[in-house]
Amino acid sequence: MTDQTTFICQNCDTEFPADLPACPACGEPNPNLIEIPADDAELEELLTETLAHRPWWRSRLGCFSTLLVFLVIVGSVALGVYDGLKERTALRxxxxxxxxxxxxxxxANQQTELAIAELNQLLTLDPAHPQARxxxxxxxxxPTPTAPPVSEPRQNKAADLFEQAKTLTLQGDWQQAIELLKQVRDINPTFMPGEVSAALYNANFELGLRLETEGDLQGALHAFDEALVERPNDPAVTAEWEKVSLYLSLDSADPTDFENTLVVLNRLYAIDxxxxxxxxxxxxxxxxxGDALATQNEWCLAQARYESALTLRADSALETLANDAAFRCKNSERSKRATLTPTAQAATISGTATVTSTAAISQNETVVSGGGTLYFARFNSTDNLWEIIAHNLSNGSEKVVLSNGTQPAVNGQTLVYHSLVSTSEGLHSFNLSTGADVRVTKFAEDVLPRWGNDSLEFVFASQRSGxxxxxxxTTFADGKSDAQERGEGRTPALSPIENAIIYQGTDxxxxxxxxxxxxxxxxxxxxLTTGGSDRSPAVSRTGNIAFMSTRNGNWDIFVWDAxxxxxxxxxxxxxxxxxxVWSPDxxxxxxxxxxxxSWNIYV
Known part of the structure; x- marks a missing residue:
């Protein structure tokens, strides 16, 4: 076994005392004793002198190894400080x-090792990059080409370090084990590559779990990133990475944006x-x-939030607030349901419909003179849940299509909606004829489904990524394929004639x-439009786009003429x-x- 006070020359593999300034056989400088240059000129002179003794490929790999370590360190620091800075996002x-x-x-040129090195560097910047993984x-x-034979001293050194790393892993010293395993790769990349990769995966995963337990979530996220480099898409690591990433995203969240915060927290609560x-x-x-809604006299909605909190734990003070909100809700004129009275000009619904609820018109009927079927979501304050309602505009009758769902979108006999069931979150498709329900996506962040034509494909928006x-x-209502990302944007709609997506976005x-x-x-x-508040587009059969905007100071509906x-x-x-929302015709x-x-629905 090589004594730890000696050093193996990287040029000629001669073993010599570690305190000598250079190899006695070939004159290669001892890198452990090289002074750090004071400026760029001194650095260039030192590199010129040092690299003159090395084969070109070894120098490139050494420089690349140093560059890779540097990028890992810089990347992990940058990820913690640049969220929201668009310029840095574009650069990355x-x-x-x-x-x-x-x-x-x-x-493509069969330079496998260089390709792997580039991908490893990429994954330090974007660990979730699917194509790179x-x-x-x-x-x-x-199969890798046969590498040049490695000298016995280097083989022995790699084996020695690997055994030390195994001992450290048994002792739970994951950080030191990782450092030694990286040295094994640097000294001899062909030494038991599968075992070294498995050991690095295990050490980084265990280190991430330990740091997660200790509360060092940034460190844990970096460790999980490193583990994913060894095993891309590993389900155990990916689950932990998503959990930590979601939690860290709360640090930059708007404290008054309760809806988005609840989406993240409910997702985390469902995971762990x-x-x-x-x-x-x-x-x-x-x-x-609930307190914020109560100050706005939105008593029914406040009650619902209080009740949701009480499902997590008992709290006598909060129970008092919930009971008070329930009393005020029942006695509030704004929470009373009114009967729809359709006319030839308009149909109106009074009561608990809110600006965040969604209406959709059934496309199996034509809406004329108050006819057809209107689908919308409404909060049931008695049962404390959301319901999707089908309202017949001809006779005013209503029926509950399903519970614990919002944001309905109807295409023929298929209704797509956002599920609020904690064990089945995401987007579902519901067959209005048979009652069959299919879970299409599995992310609570998936919202606002919209159809474009008579096919099974629809579009939606999501904050599912880390x-x-x-x-x-976009995805299909049968739930048999994964959703396809189409780019950044919000409140999308599918054009039935242009085979295109209309959405709220930027350059x-x-x-x-x-x-x-x-x-x-x-x-x-x-x-298409230049208003900063333009959103929620709806495309008609003729290509005209209705949307909402505050161009005139308050929310109004405008139309873009095709x-x-x-x-x-x-x-x-x-x-x-x-x-x-347009009628089918x-x-x-x-x-x-x-x-x-009060908020009502009009046609």
Whole structure:
């Protein structure tokens, strides 16, 4: 076994005392004794002198190894401070794209080791990059060309370090074990590569779990990133990575944005109710949300939030608040349900419909003169749950289609909705004829489904990714395929005639807000409107786009004319109007309005 006071020359493999300034056989400088240069000129002179004694490939690998370690350190620090800085986000995305392109070129030229190195560097910047993980897995399963024979001293040194690393893992010293395993790879990349990779995976995973328990979540996230480099898409590590990433995203969340905070906390609670202080934060958020709603006299909604908090733990003071809110809810005129009285001009629903509820018109009937069927979500304060209602505009009759669901979108006999069932969150499709229910997606963050035509494909928005950025996805109602990401954006809609997605978004730099159109199969996004508040587009059969905006100071509904590409007001009053939905034939529009002091649905 090599004595630890000696050093193996990286040029000629001669073993010599570690305190000598250079190898006695070839004159190679001892890197452990090289002084750090004071400036760039001194560094260039030192590198010129040092690299003159080394083969070109060894120098490149040494420099690359140093660069890789540097990037890992810089990347882990940068990820903690740049959230929300669009310029840095664009720079990182550019670096990731360049690294992936270089890796593909290396792979195409059979330069497997260089391709793997590029991918490892990429995954330090974007650990969830699916294409990089897939390519890395493919490259590691390919047979590698026979490497030049490694000298016996280097073999012995690698074996010695590997045994030391195994001992450290048995002692639970994961950090030191990781350092030694990295040294094994540097000294002899061909030494038991499978075993070294497995050991690095295990050590990083265990280190991440320990740091997670100790509360060092940034350190834990970095350790899980390193483990995913060894085993991309590993389910155990991915689950922990998602949990920690979701929790850390709360640090940058708006404290008054209760809805998004609840989405994240409920997701975390479903994954692991005992993780960190998730249960306490979920309780406090429900309670604070209820308090905020109570100050706005939204007693029914406040009661619902209080009741949700009480399902987490008993609290006598909160029970008093919940009972008071329930009493005020029952006696509030705004919480009383009124009967729909359709006319030839309009249909109205009074009561507990809120601006965040969603209406959809059944596309198996044509809405004319108050006819057809209107689908919408309404909160049932008696049973403390959301229900999706089908309202017949011809005779005013109503029926509950399903419970614990919101945001309905109907296409023929298929209704897609957002499920509120904690054990089955995500988007579901419901057959209106048979009652069959299919879970299509499994993320609570998936919201606002919209149909475009008579196919089974629909579009939705989600913050399911670890960076919590809004992105647009498409998928099919049969639930047999994974959702496909289509780019960043919110409140999307599918155009039934353009085979395109209309959405609320910006340019790649985060500027120029408005409504954009992008081909469904990918391509260049085109800006359609210029209003910073333009959102919730609805596309008619003729291609006209209705949307809501505060262009005139309050929420009104405008229309973008497909023929003239101009914008004009469609429904503009002193009240607020929004959430437009076209009838199947494109001749009528359903929307919500607070005209008269309460939120109603009009056609």
């Amino acid at each position: 995305e550019q670096q990731v794209a360049q690294l992936y392109q270089q890796a593909e070129e290396y792979a 897939e390519l890395l897995a493919q490259l590691r399963t390919q 109710p005992n993780f960190a202080d998730v249960a306490d934060r979920l309780f406090d958020t429900y309670r604070n949300y 960076d919590r950025r809004w992105r647009i996805y 790649p730099q985060g500027n120029e807000p408005g409504l954009y159109q992008i081909p469904l199969g990918g391509g260049t996004a085109v800006r 023929a003239t590409e101009s914008v004009s007001p469609l429904v503009a009053t002193a009240a607020n109007e929004g959430l437009p 494109g001749t009528q529009l359903a929307f919500v309005s607070d005209s008269g002091g």
